[in-house]
Amino acid sequence: MFNPEITLKEHDEARQGEALVLENDKNVSNSRKLYIESYGCQMNFADSEIVASIMMEMGFTTTGHYKEADVIFINTCSIRENAEQRVRNRLKEFSAAKTRKPDLIIGVLGCMAERLKAKFLEEEKLVDIVVGPDAYRDLPNLIGSVDDGNKAVNVLLSREETYADISPVRLTSNGISAFVSIMRGCDNMCSFCVVPFTRGRERSRDPHSIVKEVTELSENGYKEVTLLGQNVDSYKWTSEDGSEFVNFAGLLERVALVNPDIRVRFSTSHPKDITDEVLYTIAKHENICNYIHLPVQSGNSRILELMNRTYTREWYIDRLDAIRRIIPDCAVSTDIISGFCTETEEEHQDTLSLMDYASFSYAYMFTYSERPGTPAAKKLKDDVPDEVKGRRLNEIIAKQQQSSRAELEQQLGKVQKVLVEGFSKKSDKDLCGRNDYNAMVIFPVVEGIKPGDYVNVLVERCTSATLIGRIV
Missing domain, CATH: 3.40.50.12160 (Methylthiotransferase, N-terminal domain)
Structure with missing residues (x-):
């Protein structure tokens, strides 16, 4: 499944x-x-x-x-x-x-x-x-x-547990793509989020065990890994004797060097932590995908402060500009919450205008849902009416649909390198896979092409969420 x-x-x-x-x-x-x-x-x-x-x-x-x-x-x-x-x-x-x-x-x-x-x-x-x-x-x-x-x-939480020595049983895997957990927990304390209370404090896994796991995946025929963490950019590991220090940029490079034919993705980045060093590492290695998930949550600085996101609208825009400068051909997706506590109509408009500036390729979009035990639940009033949250969310969704379509249309007429995953969900006469920017690409079956192969696909048309083309 x-x-x-x-x-x-x-x-x-x-x-x-x-x-x-x-x-x-x-x-x-x-x-x-x-x-x-x-x-x-x-x-x-x-x-x-x-x-x-x-x-x-x-x-x-x-x-x-x-x-x-x-x-x-x-x-x-x-x-x-x-x-x-x-x-x-x-x-x-x-x-x-x-x-x-x-x-x-x-x-x-x-x-x-x-x-x-x-x-x-x-x-x-x-x-x-x-x-x-x-x-x-x-x-x-x-x-x-x-x-x-x-x-x-x-339900005891740990400051040390990373399960680094346990080899995951990839029972649902397609044999092509796999997750590799690089850290656990979160220290960010966003006011709407329960993760720091349910998953504990941040701790990073030994980079040698991560590289070993990726190496084994590569040897077993896997072609793509996704490095996972609540905030991958805050990954940092120091050896017991203090002789070795590895940050996320360093880990990303080590993983990329395992095999140039294995694609590397990662999730999730935090706007306050993503550095130019990470961006230059992505630009340096062809097998690190030009795709970054960078949750913004809101486009208004006052709301971001209430969320305890520890960055401003201007900071987020600066990070977007850095991505475009260092990796000009990079897709960015995001998370957005509508109707957070005390959000005004003008502040909602700030989110919409930031979406215009960012032109996100994809977004996870939600209305604010108060979670018991979070700082927001304890200190802030969930005072935006449900119907207002819903209407604002619909406006966010409509804008994102336009943006997603525009981003896909920019790939029309171009040849995309696609990692074949299997048959299309709608037809066994078509194959599907993802390109470097995490977009789904559909193309007719060609004899000899199988899941796990890389193919070059000329994109000829698109839907609102999918590229359609043919192997060239």
């Missing part, structure tokens, strides 16, 4: 609230079966691969059908309210399966697990296991405890 937050390679397949089922029907007699369903960001999907690895070491096999499972895990997201509601509904559906299979174990992993542990275990009685993002190594003990008739919980 395809879906990245797994192949994700992309943001458009990792939207908040989408589910991914880790599946790999390796049927081994008398083994217990595991089913994992994931929601939310790319990190959650990458974490599910870590969990699958740990569970398979315990002797579990995996299934893509929850009714066949002995253990069901749902890896959760707390960023958006609708994602939480979908998870609750799904848990109720899983719980109903217990009437047919009393020994079935149901567990909640990830961000919601940490935030809502008491509700899940005591009030709603929907689950048997609750495991936070830093406690997956404890799964053998927790499963054992439930087997003995107890409920089990571990």
